[in-house]
Amino acid sequence: MTSLPTSTDKKLGLVIDLDICVGCHACAVNCKEWNSGGHSAPMTDRDPYGAEPSGVWFNRIHTYEVTNDRDAGQSRTVHFPRSCLHCEEPACVTVCPTGASYKRAEDGIVLVNADTCIGCKLCSWACPYGAREFDEDDGVMKKCTLCIDKIYNENLDETDRVPACVATCPAGARHFGDLGDDSSDVSRMVAERGGYDLLPDMGYKPVNKYLPPRPRRAPQQETDTAATPGESGSDVASFLGWVDRMLSR
Amino acid sequence: MHPAPSVILFTVSSGAGYGALIWVGVAAAAAGLPPDRWLGFVLFLVALGLITIGLLSSLFHLGHPERAWRAVSQWRTSWLSREGVAALLTYIPALLFGAGWVLLGTNSGVWTVFGLLASGLAVLTVVCTGMIYASLKPIPAWNNRWVVPLYLLFALGSGGLLVALVAGLFGQSLSWLTWGAVLLLAVGWVAKSGYWRAMDDAHGRHDIRAATGLGRFGQVSALEAPHTSENYLLREMGFVIARKHAGRLKGIALGCGGAATLAAAGSALSAGGISVAAAGVAVALTAVALVIERWLFFAEARHAVTLFYGTLAV
Incomplete structure (x- = not known):
């Protein structure tokens, strides 16, 4: 049924730390790997070895440049993983004419039933985040399942019961948990770091949160320390200053 | 948004069909159309034919057309489902009304009830079509107050022209209906240019920040x-049309639409063969104008997902 649950027992989702993400695409690759045998398998590729490969992926890693007049000439590079945010008000679910799209009342995960999806693509139009990708071969819509077949899988060790993207991230930039529980690790992380919603004005109330990059050290400080060698006039002092700067990074 | 031919054909063709059905029901109730069996047959062939062609074409848009029957189930939340329900329900009174007219040779009395019921459901179907687009927040060019009225105006205008043309071919002069279509199309094209100007002036509702x-x-x-090559998101929602080309196409659409409206006015003012010929020209030009207008409706609409790919604002 495409009517949304009035509330969900849990709000399972991801917290993505943009301060840490190094843009290695490992999450996207492991997501593809796990889900190629999972709930929404296969994740079809077309022309995979040709000139124009195109396929279904649940994770896409963008990279942005942020420039600011205040620190002229300096820009910040931010790697930005994008996947389904498992919104509390997912229009992708309510627009679905068949009931194939649904939001689970028990944990808030948004899923597609591939047996009843007619492939009208309207859900992908309704999602501002580009979370849904159409499988041309299967003729149905596919999306992130939050690794539903992994997080509840009792054949796995408990530590492995996290989404594939979280399990594989070498930098620890992705976290999984219940964002409806204020005392959970992920909720605390969001509170401490000022985790935010993407496109909040759209009103979809995403469950997934993004942690902003930490403020950069003031460039003023660096010029100050760079000036010290001249002032002290000692090579030893300037070497120690350099060691100090390197170690305190 | 990718301008898929199947959806353009569906909205233009079904729009005109529903518009025609609305006028047939109203005209019969107002005793404006004689219960001539052949006239009835051709009117219903045109109206229901266009509706059916459009609906079938929209099925080709689906990944699984054989499951289309499932689409009537979620009318509580989905405008697409509501459109499906309204479209199917419209057939019931429309076919009863048509059966009375074509088989029994009557379109008055209790039969007008079926006609008006078909008209009402047809209006509802067109409103649902418009709402499918108007309800999508990620596409500001659709998510606004212009969209539903424009769908209604063009459906009623093009449908009215069709009914006037068919009636004219059977020697029936329905100048009041032709004038109605002239008025609706004139208002429609003025409103459409207002919409285009508003969209050009819009600063963007959502941005990359x-x-x-x-x-x-x-x-x-x-x-x-x-990713290095295009994916589904960019093919479906990243369609970009050059401003220069859009401007030229708008000119052609307005030119054809305006000429069609004048031809329709000419048809209402004249009689006999000239009137019918003018109505025919009006129908043909309106079809061209509406296909371009609908193509632009998709091609020019920008989706919020493109923000992640570098578009500054939509």
């Missing part, structure tokens, strides 16, 4: 794309 949340740090631009 809010999409990435990085606006607090400064100006955001896309540095590296997540």
Whole structure:
């Protein structure tokens, strides 16, 4: 049924730390790997070895440049993983004419039933985040399942019961948990770091949160320390200053 | 948005069909159309034919057309489902009304009830079609108050012209209906140019700063794309049309639409063969204008997902 649950027992989702993400695409690759045998398998590729490969992926890693007049000439590079945010008000679910799209009342995960999806693509139009990708071969819509077949899988060790993207991230930039529980690790992380919603004005109330990059050290400080060698006039002092700067990074 | 031919054909063809059905029901109730069996047959062939062609064409848009029957189930939340329900329900009174007219040779009395019921459901179907687009928040060019009235105006205008043309071919002069179509189309094209101007002037409702949340740090631009070739998202929602081409196409649509409206006015003012010929010209030009207008409706609409790929605002 495409009517949304009035509330969900849990709000399972991801917290993505943009301060840490190094843009290695490992999450996207492991997501593809796990889900190629999972709930929404296969994740079809077309022309995979040709000139124009195109396929279904649940994770896409963008990279942005942020420039600011205040620190002229300096820009910040931010790697930005994008996947389904498992919104509390997912229009992708309510627009679905068949009931194939649904939001689970028990944990808030948004899923597609591939047996009843007619492939009208309207859900992908309704999602501002580009979370849904159409499988041309299967003729149905596919999306992130939050690794539903992994997080509840009792054949796995408990530590492995996290989404594939979280399990594989070498930098620890992705976290999984219940964002409806204020005392959970992920909720605390969001509170401490000022985790935010993407496109909040759209009103979809995403469950997934993004942690902003930490403020950069003031460039003023660096010029100050760079000036010290001249002032002290000692090579030893300037070497120690350099060691100090390197170690305190 | 990708201008899929199947959806353009569906909205233009079904729109005209429903518009025609609305006028047939109203005209019969107002005793404006004689219960001539052949006239009835051709009117219903045109109206229901266009509706059915459009609906079938929209089925080709689906990944699984054989499951289309499932689409009537979610009318509580989905405008697409509501459209499906309204479209199917419209057939019931329309076919009863048509059966009375064509088989029994009557379109008055209790039969007008079926006609008006068909008209009402047809209006509802067109409103649902418009609402499918108007309800999509990620597409500001659709998510506004212009969209539903424009769908209704063009459906009623083009449908009215069709009924006037068919009636004219059977020697029936329905100048009041032709004038109605002239008025609706004139208002429609004026409103459409207003819509185009409003969209050109719009500064964008959503921007890359809010999409990435990085606006607090400064100006955001896309540095590296997540993939090297196009994916589904870019093919479906990243369609871009050159402003220059859009401008030219709008000129052609307005030119054809305006000429059609004048031809329709000419048809209402004249009689006999000239009137019918003018109505025919009006129908043909309106069809061309509406196909271009609908193509632009999709091609020019920008989706919020493109923000993540570097579009600054939509």
